[in-house]
Amino acid sequence: MSVEDDLHCPPLSDACSGGPANDEEDSDDWDEMEVSGEQTTCLFCPLQFHTIAVALDHCRSDHKFDLLELKNKYNMDCYSYIKMINYIRLQKPDPQLLNESSIALWEDDVYLKPGEMETWLMYDFDDLGSAPSTPHYAIDGKTPISNINFSDLQKQIQDLTMQVRHKDMLLENYLRDMEKMRKVTRTIVESGDSIDKKLTHNVVSSGCDSNDYFNSYSHFGIHHEMLNDTVRTDSYRDAILNNSNCFADKIVLDLGCGTGILSMFSAKAGAHKVYGIDQSDVIYKAMDIIRENNLEDQIHLIRGQLEKTNLPVEKVDIIVSEWMGYFLLFEGMLDSFIYARDNYLKEDGLILPNRCNISIIGVSDTDRYNKVINFWDNVYGFSMKCMKSEVIKEAFVEIVPDDKLITDSQVITEINLRKCDVNACIFSSKFNLTARKDGDLTAIAGYFDTFFDLDNKIEFSTGPQATKTHWQQTVFFLGEPITLKQGEVIEGTISCTRLTKNVRGLAITITIDKNRYQYVMD
Structure with missing residues (x-):
């Protein structure tokens, strides 16, 4: 496979090749492109616009997608921008997911390989928001790319092409080595003792991930x-x-x-x-x-x-x-279940269980908070407060006593196992939790319920008010406790995404007022 075939780069005009060109010629070229070039299709709907500037205004007003805000949030460069555009075109995510995710979902280098060239990839992303006397995105609705920036970008793409070619070579070597290892393993298994041979009629060995x-x-x-x-x-x-x-x-x-x-x-x-x-x-x-x-x-x-x-x-x-894991989705087997459903289940077949949901509830446990978080304020007479920010990022799996609950509960996502896909692990939900008594909110606890919707219905809960299960509850400690009065409502947002390096892991973000807390289940 040729890398050049995968990277569809636009042909360079004379003005973009680094050759001499005066300002007047440059201006004429770009005016012509604005008039005769392709229209720009919105990133999230079929509407088309004459310029990227107008398309960006539309994205900001109609889809609540602010590119400048995203650029600042993730400290994006032009490569990250290219990957983001290709990610959006390939995955077609909801713009709310991009806005609320705690991580840039497009970081994988696979998104540096675009499909068909389009006007979004011609946008001068580096200059976005850099001219304080002009609007965010453009001057008079035009978004020219300077000769120098475009030339540099082409050179950088060529460098990346070489890197991809090198990685392809390493991958081929790796696959070759893996095939040799499989042959050796097969030989060892086939020449094993009689006990091993008795098992082969009942066992199908397969490759192993995770x-x-x-x-x-x-x-x-x-x-x-x-x-x-x-x-x-x-x-x-x-x-x-x-x-x-x-x-x-x-x-x-x-x-x-x-x-x-x-x-x-x-x-x-x-x-x-x-x-x-x-x-x-x-x-x-x-x-x-x-x-x-x-x-x-x-x-x-x-x-x-x-x-x-x-x-x-x-x-x-x-x-x-x-198939369920902690917080339902952590280290669960949902992907394998979906594969089984889509490839082996008859059209009118049954699934047990067929439905699950995830709920959250507020916790007020000052003693536990002091042992886990405030412990670092004074450790044998030494301050280790710098550890607190790291400890808070960890989600704790433990039993929450019923008398430590301070709010009501709320379902934040529901999974219909008949219809869901692998993106069920990626969701965002607003929540409103009402305080049932006075106290300090020290953590948010998550749990799940499972349903068998058959003639004789069965269901069970892993919540703190139900009988203990080995899943327990997943506890997300807050950076600072929040004092609540009975009847007071705490509003926020919770979002969940997969970890890039561990697809069985989760990244959870909880936002309450102006405070954003990020947690990792890895």
């Missing part, structure tokens, strides 16, 4: 904790067994089956065949468990990553999965 994540589920203590979570396990059991008419003679996929408990519930409910898949080594013990319970004819277990594994059937009638 090794640390899946390896963590090889520790049996985690499965003991989850099985001992009666709220979780009883809810799944009741949803399956109390709706056994839905399972009779059906084919079931248990995604992330672990020890196989949901597979066995499904078999007990009368399923004709259950396919359980898991990428961690606990699958081997699950096979022993299935044989212990004489269910090997009904339940077929597969070791592998669903996205890289071919199931023995084209479609299933039911997908059962306990």
Whole structure:
């Protein structure tokens, strides 16, 4: 693949090639471009405008998208601008998401490779807002690019082209090495002892992404904790067994089956065949468990990553999965669930659970706040206050006592598992929490509820007012406590995005009045 083919750069006119040109010729060229050039299509709707300046005014007034404000917020340069334009064209995000995200969502270098050239990429972004005597974006609605700036930009694109070519070469070498490693591993597995060979008929090994994540589920203590979570396990059991008419003679996929408990519930409910898949080594013990319970004819277990594994059937009638993580979405398996739904579920198939939501509630726990945050004011007689800003960025997973709740709760996002896509992890919501008593608001706690909307409905909550679960609550401590009186309403915004370097991680931003707090779940 040629890098030059991927980077569609506009042809340079004589005036932009660094050759001599007088001001009059320069002006004529750009006047002509304004008259005869392509119209500019809005970044967020189909409307077209004669100039970028007018398009930017439209974006600012109609879509609440202020490019200058974004430039200052993320300290953007021309490269970041190019990536942002390409990101918007490819991903088509809501402008509110761009405004409220705590991070620049377009930082990946893949967005330096544009599709078709368009007028937005001709805009002189470096000069945006630099002339105090002129409006934000243009003079008389025109946005000329200087010869020097455009020439520099072309040179920089050429440099980037070389960098991309070098990275492509490294990537090819990496893929070659990976293929060699796969062949070696396959040889070792195929020449293994007789015990290993007995497992191959029941196991499909696959490539592994997020090794640390899946390896963590090889520790049996985690499965003991989850099985001992009666709220979780009883809810799944009741949803399956109390709706056994839905399972009779059906084919079931248990995604992330672990020890196989949901597979066995499904078999007990009368399923004709259950396919359980898991990428961690606990699958081997699950096979022993299935044989212990004489269910090997009904339940077929597969070791592998669903996205890289071919199931023995084209479609299933039911997908059962306990995919949820802390704050519902952190280190969850939502992406894998969506892949299973879109590729293996019959059109009229069932999903268990089929609906979830995330809620927040205000916390007033001064003692806990002092132990976690104010602890750094005086550590063995030394001030370590500089640590507080870093500690506050961490989200804490813990139980919030019911008597420490100070406000009512509010749902901030709902996920319909029948219709959602992988962008369900990216959302923003305004909230209004009313104080139920006087006190200091020290944190915002998040939790989720799960619903099985079947003939016999089942639901459970991980909230602080419900029975404890292993998910507990996710606590976001504030930088400074806020004093509230009973009946007072606290207003704010909470937004959530994925982390760039860890797709299973989350970046959470909470804004209350003029205070913005950013948290990382990594």
